[in-house]
Amino acid sequence: MCPRFADPAAPSRPLFVVDEAAFETWRSGRPAAEAAWLEATGFAAGLGELQLLPGPDGSVAGAVAGHGTAAARARGRFHLAAIAGRLPEGAWHLETALTGADLEAEALGLLLAGYRFARYRTQSAAPRASFKVPAGVDAARLEAMAAGEVLTRDLINTPASDMGPEALEEAVAALAARHGATLEAIRGEALLARNFPMIHAVGRAAAQPPRLLDLHWGTSGPRLTLVGKGVCFDTGGLNVKPASSMGLMKKDMGGAATVLGLASMIMALDLPLRLRVLIPAVENSIAGNAMRPQDILTARNGLTVEINNTDAEGRLVLADALTYAAEEESDALISMATLTGAARVAVGPDIAPFYTDDEAVAGALARAGGLLADPVWRMPFHAPYETMIEPGIADLDNAPKGGFAGSITAALFLRRFVGAARYTHFDIYGWQPADAPARPKGGVGQGARAILGALPGVLKL
Structure with missing residues (x-):
């Protein structure tokens, strides 16, 4: 599915978008029969209200959507997307006073409103309403963001x-082919064991061998490197997860999925930069050759790591990938991972926490996240916690005891592998726990649009 706005030449019906404060004035300017109909049906423009408008022949001539109050809208996003599924099929166009970022966010929500994961369903989805691109909105940009998502x-x-x-x-190969990028897949028992020992240690027990995927695109401009955690399934290893925690572990490659979605946006928009995407692709499985608690691994950069929990494997594969990334100069290095439950406890499932020491990057991400309906929140690289990841027997501990500051200590662990790079780390959830407007229950991207919006300022594009 590739989300697109409706054909601009197609006949369409209007969807009027009216907030509570403007409703009486708006209604007084409508035809008398229509105003009487709205009064008779009790429509008051509350957020989420929808009323179809009859034509003189009894057909549906249009509709009006309530946009509520600013306070009500602040408690959610993509409000028109919640209404889109209740409209009759066919093409529609917006009649609204919305402009700028507010209009762009609602238009993006309308594109995403039709998303359904139907790969395993034999029943076809019911036809849905489609929408023309609103005036003043960059259709190509929104369609690229929707396709990446x-x-x-x-x-x-x-x-x-x-x-x-x-x-x-x-x-990844299909994405590379679609956009003229190159892909190198680094695999092989001896090669990985020698050059990427922690990727090898995490993935060696799985039926499918581990690998490091390295995508390059673009020939000029600033260099951006994205690293995504690609743990395709996580049993927890020998520290096996309970069933309640293992049930969602198909999403443990959400970091990889999100950087690929972001890469898709960047390449589709032909941004003037040189892009590199690194994905350590593994499964954390249980077998006779699985890594064990209290094993000590030597990372690609020479640091030793004591394994105090085999279920803290994401930071291990990222560490080798980040080391490899930092060996090539970049203007920004960003990692994304479904890394810790501690991040969910801190900010819940809807916000993508990020870490950076760069004030300009932090400010650009915060602004872009607000404008693009992609909420993010800065967390601290708190240096006094460095001692928590130093076990004594080795340079680093992959799972500090005590349970405190789990997301921060994981981020500090990763920072040990980036050298002098301009580094930002996202600890995302990658999952929508319940249906919400434009976000059905299931996998979801987090932070990608915020990064996309921040790139012009961060990289001076």
Whole structure:
């Protein structure tokens, strides 16, 4: 599915978008029969209200959507998307006073409103309403963002039986081919064990061998490197997860899925930069050759890591990938991972927390997240917690005891592998726990649009 706005030449019906404060004035300017109909039906322009408008022949001539109050709208996003599914099928166009970022966010929500993960369903989805691009909105940009988000969702929603390391590599190859990028897949027992020992240690027990996927695109401009955690399924290893925690672990490659969605947006929009995407693709499985608690691994950069919990594997594969990324100069290095439950406890499932030491990056992300309906929140690289990841027997501990500051200590762990790079880390959830406007229950991208919106300022494009 590639979200598109309706054909601008197609006949369409109007969807009037009216907030509570403007409703009486708006209604007084409508034809008498229409105003009487709205009064008779009790329509008051509350947020989420929808009323179809009859034509003189009894057909549906249009509709009016309530946009409520500013206070009501602040408690959610993509409000028109919640209404879109209740409209009759066919093309519609917006009649609204919305402008700028507010209009853009609602238009993006309308594009995403039709998303359904239907790969395993035999029943066809019912026809839905479609929308013309509103005046003043950059259709190509919104369609690129929507297509990237759909790619992310589809990858996360696909179960590990069809989205293991091999299938993830195939998905990256397809994306590279679509946009003229190059892909190198680094695999092989001896090669990985020697050059990427922690990627090898995490993935060696799985049926499908581990690999590091390295995509390059663009020939000029600033360099952007994205690193995404690609743990296609996480049993927890020998520290096996309970069933209640393992049930969603097909989404543990959500970081990889999100950087691929972001890469899709960047390449589709032909941004003037040089892009690199690194994905360590593994499964954390249980077998006789699985890594063990209290094993000590030597990372690609020479640091030793004591394994105090085999379920803290994401930071291990990212560490080798980040080291490799930092060996090539970049203007920005960003990692994304479904890394810790502690991040969910801190900010819940709807916000993408991020870490950076760069004030300009932090400000640009916060502004872009607000404008693009992609909420993010800055967390601290709190240096006094560095001692928590130093076990004594080795340079680093992959799972500090005590349970405190779990997301921060994971971020501090990763920072040990980036050298002098301009580094930002996102600890995302990658999952929508319940249906919401434009976000059905299931896989979801987080932080990608905020990064896309921040790039012009961060990279001076």
